[in-house]
Amino acid sequence: MESKDVEPDLYDRRCGSRQVLDRIGDRWSVLVVLALAAGPKRYGELAGRIDGISQKMLTQTLRGLERDGLATRMVHATVPPRVDYELTELGRSLLTLLAGLRAWATGHLPEVEAARARYDART
Amino acid sequence: MESKDVEPDLYDRRCGSRQVLDRIGDRWSVLVVLALAAGPKRYGELAGRIDGISQKMLTQTLRGLERDGLATRMVHATVPPRVDYELTELGRSLLTLLAGLRAWATGHLPEVEAARARYDART
DNA sequence: CGGAATCCCTCCCGATACTG
DNA sequence: CAGTATCGGGAGGGATTCCG
Numbered sequence: 001m002e003s004k005d006v007e008p009d010l011y012d013r014r015c016g017s018r019q020v021l022d023r024i025g026d027r028w029s030v031l032v033v034l035a036l037a038a039g040p041k042r043y044g045e046l047a048g049r050i051d052g053i054s055q056k057m058l059t060q061t062l063r064g065l066e067r068d069g070l071a072t073r074m075v076h077a078t079v080p081p082r083v084d085y086e087l088t089e090l091g092r093s094l095l096t097l098l099a100g101l102r103a104w105a106t107g108h109l110p111e112v113e114a115a116r117a118r119y120d121a122r123t
Numbered sequence: 124m125e126s127k128d129v130e131p132d133l134y135d136r137r138c139g140s141r142q143v144l145d146r147i148g149d150r151w152s153v154l155v156v157l158a159l160a161a162g163p164k165r166y167g168e169l170a171g172r173i174d175g176i177s178q179k180m181l182t183q184t185l186r187g188l189e190r191d192g193l194a195t196r197m198v199h200a201t202v203p204p205r206v207d208y209e210l211t212e213l214g215r216s217l218l219t220l221l222a223g224l225r226a227w228a229t230g231h232l233p234e235v236e237a238a239r240a241r242y243d244a245r246t
Numbered sequence: 247c248g249g250a251a252t253c254c255c256t257c258c259c260g261a262t263a264c265t266g
Numbered sequence: 267c268a269g270t271a272t273c274g275g276g277a278g279g280g281a282t283t284c285c286g
Contacts, residue, residue: 010157010225010228011154011158011172011174012174013174016236017225017229018228020227020231020235021153021154021224021225021228022150024148024224024228025148025149025153026148027148030144031133031134031144035134049134050134051134051137052136066242067239067243068235068238068239069235069238069239070238090231090234090235090238093227093231094231097220097224100220101147101220101224102133104216105140105143105144108143109140109143111192111213112143112192112213114192115190116191116192119189119190119192
Protein backbone atom coordinates (compact mmCIF):
# COMPACT_ATOMS: atom_id res chain seq x y z
CA MET A 1 0.00 0.00 0.00
CA GLU A 2 2.86 2.29 0.73
CA SER A 3 4.74 1.33 -2.38
CA LYS A 4 8.00 1.81 -0.59
CA ASP A 5 9.48 -1.38 -1.97
CA VAL A 6 13.17 -0.85 -1.72
CA GLU A 7 13.79 -4.02 -3.58
CA PRO A 8 10.94 -5.22 -5.73
CA ASP A 9 10.12 -8.65 -4.44
CA LEU A 10 8.80 -10.70 -7.27
CA TYR A 11 7.81 -13.37 -4.81
CA ASP A 12 5.45 -11.09 -3.01
CA ARG A 13 2.13 -11.16 -4.72
CA ARG A 14 1.40 -7.62 -3.75
CA CYS A 15 4.41 -6.41 -5.66
CA GLY A 16 3.62 -4.76 -8.95
CA SER A 17 6.41 -6.52 -10.75
CA ARG A 18 4.75 -9.77 -9.93
CA GLN A 19 1.51 -8.53 -11.40
CA VAL A 20 3.29 -7.55 -14.55
CA LEU A 21 4.77 -10.98 -14.69
CA ASP A 22 1.35 -12.46 -14.23
CA ARG A 23 0.22 -10.65 -17.33
CA ILE A 24 3.15 -11.98 -19.27
CA GLY A 25 2.35 -15.36 -17.88
CA ASP A 26 -1.04 -15.02 -19.42
CA ARG A 27 -1.69 -17.75 -21.86
CA TRP A 28 -2.60 -15.62 -24.81
CA SER A 29 -0.82 -12.35 -24.25
CA VAL A 30 2.52 -13.70 -25.36
CA LEU A 31 1.09 -15.14 -28.53
CA VAL A 32 -0.79 -11.98 -29.39
CA VAL A 33 2.24 -9.79 -28.84
CA LEU A 34 4.32 -12.07 -31.02
CA ALA A 35 1.63 -12.02 -33.64
CA LEU A 36 1.85 -8.25 -33.68
CA ALA A 37 5.60 -8.32 -34.10
CA ALA A 38 5.58 -7.80 -37.85
CA GLY A 39 3.40 -4.73 -37.66
CA PRO A 40 -0.22 -3.67 -37.29
CA LYS A 41 -2.82 -6.34 -37.69
CA ARG A 42 -6.55 -6.37 -37.99
CA TYR A 43 -8.73 -8.11 -35.48
CA GLY A 44 -9.69 -10.76 -37.97
CA GLU A 45 -6.12 -11.40 -38.96
CA LEU A 46 -5.18 -12.09 -35.39
CA ALA A 47 -8.15 -14.34 -34.89
CA GLY A 48 -7.22 -16.33 -37.95
CA ARG A 49 -3.58 -16.64 -37.16
CA ILE A 50 -3.66 -17.69 -33.54
CA ASP A 51 -4.88 -21.22 -33.38
CA GLY A 52 -7.33 -22.09 -30.68
CA ILE A 53 -8.12 -18.61 -29.42
CA SER A 54 -11.74 -17.69 -29.11
CA GLN A 55 -13.26 -14.36 -30.01
CA LYS A 56 -13.82 -13.65 -26.39
CA MET A 57 -10.28 -14.35 -25.32
CA LEU A 58 -8.79 -12.41 -28.20
CA THR A 59 -10.81 -9.35 -27.34
CA GLN A 60 -10.09 -9.73 -23.67
CA THR A 61 -6.37 -10.15 -24.29
CA LEU A 62 -6.21 -7.16 -26.60
CA ARG A 63 -7.97 -5.04 -23.99
CA GLY A 64 -5.47 -6.14 -21.42
CA LEU A 65 -2.54 -5.27 -23.63
CA GLU A 66 -4.08 -1.95 -24.43
CA ARG A 67 -4.67 -1.23 -20.79
CA ASP A 68 -1.09 -1.98 -19.90
CA GLY A 69 0.14 0.27 -22.66
CA LEU A 70 1.61 -2.53 -24.72
CA ALA A 71 -0.63 -2.11 -27.73
CA THR A 72 -2.84 0.49 -29.32
CA ARG A 73 -6.25 0.11 -30.84
CA MET A 74 -7.09 2.16 -33.89
CA VAL A 75 -10.63 2.29 -35.16
CA HIS A 76 -11.14 3.38 -38.74
CA ALA A 77 -14.50 4.99 -39.23
CA THR A 78 -15.22 3.12 -42.41
CA VAL A 79 -17.90 0.74 -43.41
CA PRO A 80 -17.49 -2.05 -42.84
CA PRO A 81 -15.60 -1.21 -39.67
CA ARG A 82 -11.90 -1.83 -39.53
CA VAL A 83 -9.81 -2.03 -36.38
CA ASP A 84 -6.06 -2.24 -36.30
CA TYR A 85 -3.89 -3.22 -33.39
CA GLU A 86 -0.29 -2.24 -33.10
CA LEU A 87 2.44 -2.60 -30.54
CA THR A 88 3.52 0.50 -28.70
CA GLU A 89 7.15 1.19 -28.05
CA LEU A 90 6.71 -0.37 -24.65
CA GLY A 91 5.19 -3.39 -26.30
CA ARG A 92 8.06 -3.62 -28.72
CA SER A 93 10.56 -3.54 -25.90
CA LEU A 94 8.83 -6.54 -24.42
CA LEU A 95 8.71 -8.18 -27.79
CA THR A 96 12.46 -8.53 -27.77
CA LEU A 97 12.31 -10.67 -24.68
CA LEU A 98 9.37 -12.70 -25.89
CA ALA A 99 11.13 -13.41 -29.15
CA GLY A 100 13.97 -14.77 -27.06
CA LEU A 101 11.52 -16.96 -25.27
CA ARG A 102 10.13 -18.23 -28.51
CA ALA A 103 13.61 -18.96 -29.75
CA TRP A 104 14.35 -20.83 -26.57
CA ALA A 105 11.18 -22.85 -26.84
CA THR A 106 11.99 -23.75 -30.39
CA GLY A 107 15.65 -24.42 -29.87
CA HIS A 108 15.36 -26.53 -26.77
CA LEU A 109 12.26 -28.38 -27.75
CA PRO A 110 14.14 -31.61 -28.49
CA GLU A 111 15.77 -31.61 -25.09
CA VAL A 112 12.49 -30.94 -23.35
CA GLU A 113 10.76 -33.68 -25.25
CA ALA A 114 13.57 -36.08 -24.52
CA ALA A 115 13.40 -35.23 -20.83
CA ARG A 116 9.67 -35.81 -20.83
CA ALA A 117 10.00 -39.15 -22.49
CA ARG A 118 12.63 -40.15 -19.95
CA TYR A 119 10.51 -38.99 -17.05
CA ASP A 120 7.39 -40.71 -18.27
CA ALA A 121 9.25 -43.92 -19.03
CA ARG A 122 10.65 -44.42 -15.54
CA THR A 123 7.78 -46.42 -14.17
CA MET B 124 2.02 -34.98 -37.69
CA GLU B 125 4.92 -35.21 -40.03
CA SER B 126 7.04 -33.03 -37.85
CA LYS B 127 8.52 -31.48 -40.91
CA ASP B 128 7.97 -28.02 -39.59
CA VAL B 129 10.31 -25.91 -41.54
CA GLU B 130 9.29 -23.06 -39.36
CA PRO B 131 7.90 -24.02 -36.01
CA ASP B 132 4.53 -22.41 -35.79
CA LEU B 133 4.05 -21.13 -32.32
CA TYR B 134 0.50 -20.29 -33.15
CA ASP B 135 -0.40 -23.88 -33.81
CA ARG B 136 -1.36 -25.49 -30.57
CA ARG B 137 -0.12 -28.82 -31.72
CA CYS B 138 3.34 -27.47 -32.10
CA GLY B 139 5.72 -28.48 -29.37
CA SER B 140 7.19 -25.03 -29.08
CA ARG B 141 3.82 -23.75 -28.08
CA GLN B 142 3.56 -26.38 -25.39
CA VAL B 143 6.92 -25.34 -24.05
CA LEU B 144 5.72 -21.78 -24.01
CA ASP B 145 2.63 -22.83 -22.17
CA ARG B 146 4.80 -24.24 -19.43
CA ILE B 147 6.75 -21.04 -19.22
CA GLY B 148 3.48 -19.19 -19.16
CA ASP B 149 2.55 -21.22 -16.12
CA ARG B 150 1.88 -19.03 -13.17
CA TRP B 151 4.31 -20.62 -10.78
CA SER B 152 7.00 -22.11 -12.97
CA VAL B 153 8.70 -18.81 -13.60
CA LEU B 154 8.76 -17.93 -9.94
CA VAL B 155 10.10 -21.31 -8.92
CA VAL B 156 12.84 -21.24 -11.52
CA LEU B 157 13.85 -17.77 -10.41
CA ALA B 158 13.81 -18.91 -6.82
CA LEU B 159 16.23 -21.65 -7.75
CA ALA B 160 18.54 -19.22 -9.47
CA ALA B 161 20.93 -18.83 -6.56
CA GLY B 162 21.47 -22.55 -6.20
CA PRO B 163 19.86 -25.68 -4.75
CA LYS B 164 16.96 -25.17 -2.42
CA ARG B 165 15.01 -27.38 -0.13
CA TYR B 166 11.33 -27.90 -0.53
CA GLY B 167 10.58 -25.96 2.59
CA GLU B 168 12.75 -23.07 1.57
CA LEU B 169 10.88 -22.70 -1.68
CA ALA B 170 7.55 -22.92 0.09
CA GLY B 171 8.58 -20.19 2.47
CA ARG B 172 10.00 -17.87 -0.11
CA ILE B 173 7.29 -17.89 -2.72
CA ASP B 174 4.37 -15.97 -1.41
CA GLY B 175 0.95 -17.41 -2.04
CA ILE B 176 1.91 -20.79 -3.40
CA SER B 177 0.28 -23.80 -1.85
CA GLN B 178 1.95 -27.07 -1.05
CA LYS B 179 0.05 -28.70 -3.81
CA MET B 180 1.02 -26.19 -6.44
CA LEU B 181 4.64 -26.16 -5.39
CA THR B 182 4.89 -29.92 -5.66
CA GLN B 183 3.03 -29.93 -8.93
CA THR B 184 5.21 -27.21 -10.37
CA LEU B 185 8.40 -28.92 -9.27
CA ARG B 186 7.23 -32.14 -10.86
CA GLY B 187 6.55 -30.30 -14.07
CA LEU B 188 9.97 -28.70 -14.10
CA GLU B 189 11.56 -32.03 -13.34
CA ARG B 190 9.64 -33.68 -16.10
CA ASP B 191 10.73 -31.12 -18.63
CA GLY B 192 14.32 -31.51 -17.57
CA LEU B 193 14.61 -28.04 -16.12
CA ALA B 194 15.26 -29.11 -12.57
CA THR B 195 16.46 -32.12 -10.67
CA ARG B 196 15.14 -33.59 -7.48
CA MET B 197 17.61 -35.08 -5.05
CA VAL B 198 16.39 -37.10 -2.13
CA HIS B 199 18.75 -37.52 0.78
CA ALA B 200 18.14 -40.73 2.67
CA THR B 201 18.35 -39.05 6.02
CA VAL B 202 15.96 -38.67 8.85
CA PRO B 203 14.16 -36.43 8.79
CA PRO B 204 13.95 -36.54 5.02
CA ARG B 205 15.62 -33.84 3.02
CA VAL B 206 14.94 -33.06 -0.60
CA ASP B 207 16.88 -30.60 -2.68
CA TYR B 208 15.88 -29.09 -5.97
CA GLU B 209 18.35 -27.68 -8.40
CA LEU B 210 18.26 -26.24 -11.87
CA THR B 211 19.74 -28.33 -14.62
CA GLU B 212 21.86 -26.78 -17.30
CA LEU B 213 18.77 -26.57 -19.43
CA GLY B 214 16.99 -24.85 -16.61
CA ARG B 215 19.82 -22.42 -16.19
CA SER B 216 19.75 -21.56 -19.87
CA LEU B 217 16.12 -20.61 -19.44
CA LEU B 218 16.91 -18.72 -16.30
CA THR B 219 18.79 -16.15 -18.30
CA LEU B 220 15.69 -15.27 -20.23
CA LEU B 221 13.47 -15.28 -17.19
CA ALA B 222 15.82 -12.96 -15.38
CA GLY B 223 15.44 -10.64 -18.33
CA LEU B 224 11.71 -10.85 -17.94
CA ARG B 225 11.95 -10.04 -14.28
CA ALA B 226 14.13 -7.07 -15.07
CA TRP B 227 11.64 -5.90 -17.65
CA ALA B 228 8.77 -6.25 -15.23
CA THR B 229 10.63 -4.28 -12.63
CA GLY B 230 12.01 -1.65 -14.93
CA HIS B 231 8.85 -0.91 -16.85
CA LEU B 232 6.47 -1.16 -13.95
CA PRO B 233 5.99 2.60 -13.71
CA GLU B 234 5.05 2.84 -17.36
CA VAL B 235 2.64 -0.03 -17.10
CA GLU B 236 1.02 1.42 -14.04
CA ALA B 237 0.75 4.80 -15.68
CA ALA B 238 -0.85 3.25 -18.74
CA ARG B 239 -3.33 1.43 -16.56
CA ALA B 240 -4.26 4.55 -14.70
CA ARG B 241 -4.76 6.36 -17.99
CA TYR B 242 -6.86 3.57 -19.41
CA ASP B 243 -9.04 3.25 -16.34
CA ALA B 244 -9.51 6.99 -16.09
CA ARG B 245 -10.90 7.47 -19.58
CA THR B 246 -14.50 6.99 -18.67
C1' DC C 247 -16.48 -6.71 -39.48
C1' DG C 248 -15.63 -6.23 -34.75
C1' DG C 249 -17.26 -6.56 -31.05
C1' DA C 250 -20.59 -7.16 -26.42
C1' DA C 251 -23.35 -10.19 -23.69
C1' DT C 252 -25.04 -14.50 -22.07
C1' DC C 253 -24.76 -19.22 -20.69
C1' DC C 254 -22.31 -22.96 -19.01
C1' DC C 255 -18.82 -26.01 -17.80
C1' DT C 256 -14.25 -27.44 -17.02
C1' DC C 257 -10.23 -27.66 -14.29
C1' DC C 258 -7.17 -24.86 -11.69
C1' DC C 259 -5.97 -24.12 -7.42
C1' DG C 260 -6.29 -23.58 -2.38
C1' DA C 261 -7.49 -25.65 2.23
C1' DT C 262 -7.47 -29.49 4.89
C1' DA C 263 -6.24 -33.94 6.56
C1' DC C 264 -3.34 -37.93 6.48
C1' DT C 265 1.22 -40.87 5.58
C1' DG C 266 6.31 -42.37 5.52
C1' DC D 267 10.13 -32.69 6.63
C1' DA D 268 8.25 -33.74 2.41
C1' DG D 269 5.16 -35.19 0.50
C1' DT D 270 0.08 -37.68 -1.25
C1' DA D 271 -5.23 -37.65 -1.20
C1' DT D 272 -9.44 -35.56 -1.35
C1' DC D 273 -12.87 -32.13 -1.78
C1' DG D 274 -14.99 -27.88 -3.15
C1' DG D 275 -15.23 -22.92 -4.81
C1' DG D 276 -14.38 -19.91 -8.36
C1' DA D 277 -12.31 -18.12 -12.12
C1' DG D 278 -10.95 -19.05 -16.95
C1' DG D 279 -12.35 -19.80 -21.16
C1' DG D 280 -15.45 -21.91 -25.11
C1' DA D 281 -19.77 -21.71 -27.94
C1' DT D 282 -23.50 -19.10 -29.23
C1' DT D 283 -26.32 -15.12 -30.10
C1' DC D 284 -27.19 -10.32 -30.96
C1' DC D 285 -25.74 -5.32 -31.90
C1' DG D 286 -23.49 -0.86 -34.45
